[in-house]
Amino acid sequence: MKRFISSTLFMFVCLLASYPMLATANSPLKVINMQVEYVTEPKGLDIERPRFSWVYALPNEDIRGLSQGAYRILVADSPEKLQAGVGNMWDTKWVESSAMNQIFYQGRTLIADRTYYWKVMVRDNNGKESLWSPVKEWSTGFFSDQQWKGQWIGTTHFFDKRSADCNVFDPWFRKTIVLNKKVGRAVFFLASIGYHELYVNGQRVGEEVLAPAVTDHTKRARYVAYDIAPLLRKGENAIAVWLGTSWSIFPGYDLPNGRPSTPLFSGQVDFFEQENPTDQEKPMFSLRSDKSWRWKNSPNRLLGNWNFGHMGGEIWDDSKAEENWNKISYDDSQWSNAIVYPLKLKISAQNIDGNILVDEIKPVSITEYGQGDYRVDMGVNFAGWTAINVFGNPGDTVRFFFSEREQDRMTFNLHSALVIGRSGMSTFKNRFNYSSGRWITIQGAKRKPVQEDITGWLVRTGYHTAATFESSDSLQNWIFNTTRWNFENLSLGGFVVDCPQRERMGYGGDAHATTEMGMLNYDLAAFYSKWMGDWRDVQGTEAMVGNMRDTSYARKAVTSGRFLHPGILPHTAPTYWGGGGPSWGGIVVSLPWFMYQQYGDVKVLQENFTLIKNWLNFLDTHVQDGLLQRFGGQWDFLGDWLWPNATAEGMNNDKEETLCLNNSYRVFNLRTAVKIARVLGESVLADAWEHQAQVASKAIHTRFFKQEGHVYADGSMANMATALLADIVPSEEKANVEAALEKEILTHRQGHIHAGITGGALLFKWLRESGRNDLIYTMTSKVTYPSWGYMKANQATSLWEMWEKDLPGHSLLHSSYLYPGAWMIDGLAGIKKSKPGYATFIIQPPKAQETNLSWVKASYDSPSGTIYSAWNREEDQLRMQVTVPPNTTCLLKIAKGESAMLEHVLATYRIHSDDINDTYRLPSGTYIF
Structure with a gap:
């Protein structure tokens, strides 16, 4: 017995002594940042073969040369199985590969409305295996239209298009259900036309705001998946939905004899007893949106009519507030039954992170202007929400006016209001709209607010930041931080808008100024994948349709006497409105290629290849003798936009410089499409596009090149850079043209930029790719007009729409000139992709x-x-x-x-x-x- 104890003790001591050696026997590779379809633990994903990705933390600064030799992924339908090392859905076994992203799921068929769990182990180049990663999860949505059972329901109130302010109140809906058992799983899938909030037993579900992501509601609606199981109880439960009017009355989404101009929603939830139901398990109870739901007007209403320059705000009538409207105790017997509307819309998952509140902003000063009037300086121009406590007599209306300019009470008709409740103190807080500006005028309050009474938040899509930058130059630091500030203020709802106050449209031309900057500063793969889906949705609709109140004509085969080519694109997505030119629609070629280069994503090329072909085919219908001819209406063939003094010179013109730029851009599109086709193995199309690019290049050079001066057309930075970027310049002239561009920048413009949104983005792209840090630095170092430093010198807290200071009607928070934000990373820091x-x-x-x-x-x-x-x-x-x-x-x-x-x-x-x-x-x- 003593010998046994001694032997056992000896073995135990040996085991303890060897434990550190055993620990270090594992690979030092540590898996972090695990994602499914570019999102950390996405909910409601409607992709049947999602992609997995991860990266590694650097284990020790002294360890060098670590790489991945193989990986093994386990996927299970319960965390318990995964913890036990069982991948009953998918076990890749050991895969000899260095790949750590773009790894497609190839396991058992995924079931709709389920949660799956995964982890990964890797083997390094020394043959050592890592520890298992943490367990991560994702949940599925619906993989076919047939799986969606909810009906589209709404109210009897429709928007009056003649109204200056919306006449439709943001409606409340509710449904009481009885559950006989405790629920293990219940995911409410909620799609809406207009914004929504979901409540269960009086408690709001989730932290996402202004849901769902913005979508072309002539074709599609997107749903958000909400886990409501933790809020349910055995017995009676109240499920409630609050709808916001917003995009439901957007004129670009009007359909003749179809969807009414009123907020609508469709939702469904299956209640399972088990938290992880089996494939065959049936729900114990199901809830669908139908006519049995009850509705009533809420005390909230949109101010404005969600139109160009009339995005407005909100009015909250606190005197009619009902705190219990979404609780079991509330009596809804006087409410009306919902109206069912038979819509034919594709319903898809959101598949991106929703909008979030970030960067809490407090006032820097509050000044009394007159009795009951107060001027609040928030210190920074921002787009987002505000919460304002005010005091007054019950029933008084207090108004809030938002302005980008210190001298103006209100800009772009952005205003909100509050009716004081019975207590005499009420709080206005945004719910289904947002404001933009720096100054707030409060009119009608009975007491001067203090700083603690007012809070602002920036609202944006919930992507993650991916870059830091700092230098010895305070101006370069200001430009970097301010381009990021603009981008975050413009990227609300899963696309980038031109401005958040006047238009809120996703211009393709403006995207050139923001996409590479965005990808080098933020984790935007899911974001841009969603936006490319928006461009696929809008293709086939003639441009400029959005400027018409009755847009039904634009979706016919014949439009204003012109054939509606299947490849035509409006200039914005998913919003239809606005003017543009070839470089607006051409973003559908550029952006997928940028994404492929940035993320190694071949799928984005495959998904958008038909879109690309159709667009180039449309352009072909307007080519004569190798040159693209002007097409469309007055606002459909713009070239560069908003260069210095552009408004005085005239931007929408038929001058040679516009025709030259648009032809050069077409060649840039063609050469990009050639690269895409080569990656996809489409050699026949690649050869055809290459031939078209060569023919067009010769025609452009013959028509627009001026031997004296070695310039194209007007010799502008935009035209010179685009000709170089598109490889139009013959080899024997390339050095001369580059020298002419340098002379234009340094001598003619004395180091200042002289380009606009699209032309400037193409200029910076060519300079970045050519390694001309010197020329970019010269332009970004100027502090006199026109320059970024000029904006800083004029106390700008965000980048303007135009180079000029304070021109009436232009935005002071815009997407125009964000392109230096990419150069800070790949130029000044020198971090560039090779593969x-x-x-x-x-x-x-x-x-x-x-x-x-x-x-x-x-x-x-x-x-x-x-x-x-x-x-x-x-x-x-x-x-x-x-x-x-x-x-x-x-x-x-x-x-x-x-x-x-x-x-x-x-x-x-x-x-x-x-x-x-x-x-x-x-x-x-x-x-x-």
């Missing part, structure tokens, strides 16, 4: 003579992990710190001369040398030299 998805990337700091910066530090959360680049120059010496995430390779490019100083450190990594740079291949790890 799609950043499995191999470049770090290339600017040459010493290209900027006046003494230091830069930045990070980018790439699809392959966090990249860090920091450099500083002191006494003619370059110092750098570089972090290369595991499973990636960095190509470090250092200018000749500076690289010589690093030779003793980096000699073993050098792989290439030329007259300009030395290139070093760095495996994963942190390097300081």
